[in-house]
Amino acid sequence: DAGVIQSPRHEVTEMGQEVTLRCKPISGHNSLFWYRQTMMRGLELLIYFNNNVPIDDSGMPEDRFSAKMPNASFSTLKIQPSEPRDSAVYFCASSFSIGTYEQYFGPGTRLTVT
């Protein structure tokens, strides 16, 4: 298995631009998590899905952030408009939601907003 796949690996954009981060979970996993990692706040859970349905988005910082999971093999995290304080590494993780608990992380997308 290729593991969790994220794209792009690096993104540099100007303030005010729209940014879309993409994630492909491990095949067969039915829970998907989006995290943000910064030096100041560590690893923060933004939102998670179970069977493609958003379960808890209380970690999404503002209305500028939105996430979708149109099918079991694809999810997006969108920031519109982006701001410099959104600069961080964004991780996607997936797991089976029943019976086992291990979450497997992707390599992350390093976002820089100038």
Next chain:
Amino acid sequence: GENVEQHPSTLSVQEGDSAVIKCTYSDSASNYFPWYKQELGKGPQLIIDIRSNVGEKKDQRIAVTLNKTAKHFSLHITETQPEDSAVYFCAASPPNTGNQFYFGTGTSLTVIP
């Protein structure tokens, strides 16, 4: 909600020595405790985990202990090697939260050759 504290934030050890990282959690209902290792520029990688019905688990040079009464758990790395240098995160997961993890703030481990 659950709150996980992790100590120390940085740790330096000589190669071959042992390293211990400690975490405490607040929700006594939490029943799953994974440890992740994150190398520079990579995503966190699960290295060991323990469930609340077990007091200790070992995998080669890595072990985790859990004290449910005191609500703390620890990662032990023996015979440390330079490749163990990384940031380590603990996490706790309460039941009925959809497998949601609450992470500690991380420990940067440096193994000095």
